[in-house]
Amino acid sequence: MTDLTARQAELAANLARVEERIQSACDAAGRRREDVTLIVVTKTYPAEDVRLLSGLGVRDVAENRDQDAAPKAAACSDLPLRWHFVGQLQTNKTRSVASYADVVHSVDRPRLVTALSSAAAHHGRDLDCLVQVALDAESGDVGARGGAAPDTVGDLADALAEAQGLRLAGLMAVAPLSGPFADRPAAAFERLLEISTGLRARHPAATMVSAGMSADLEEAVAAGATHVRVGSAVLGERPRLG
């Protein structure tokens, strides 16, 4: 233990607690642990933390702002990591994001499909893409935290499936803060899984369901999430604006 920095020990302890929570949630749901992937959300934390997490066995990390993610990914390009982009995305950032991201969770409008497709082609890369579903959005609208209304998911999924350089991998959602699912993460994630079932009837390979954060990963695993995105429970509480 003597060569562990204090931060590394802290991250290791936090990771162990999150690991226990995921394992218990899998046990309770009768699911296998290997069917749920932990993505550690490193936003607002420095590249040094990403490096420590990699040393602790983390393989999937996520960021939500290109300005922070691009230099961090560059500083960690020697590490065996998959980078997930989970934030609201402007079309003028797609070229940068496509240079380091392996998975984009936040596709919520047709223009983003077009922009990501040409960005992927520009870099000669293939990107896994998820449609972000806004469970709080009315028909045709967008959600308060990004995302497409449930009734537009099918068209976006078809567009992703057709787009060069992009692979339709599945769906992502954040538990809504308002609307009928406010403070009801279990119901929200069950609705997401229903939408996913509908999607897979048409796109059988789109199996990813990205749902659940530090506060509600148990509800997400119970509903059937394949990927949980956990930030503060691993890295610590962020300052308010993270």
Ligand SMILES: *Cc1c(COP(=O)(O)O)cnc(C)c1O
């Ligand atoms: C910040 C963030 C997370 C992680 O949230 P925590 O509550 O810190 O676990 C997950 N998903 C998205 C889209 C985020 O922006």
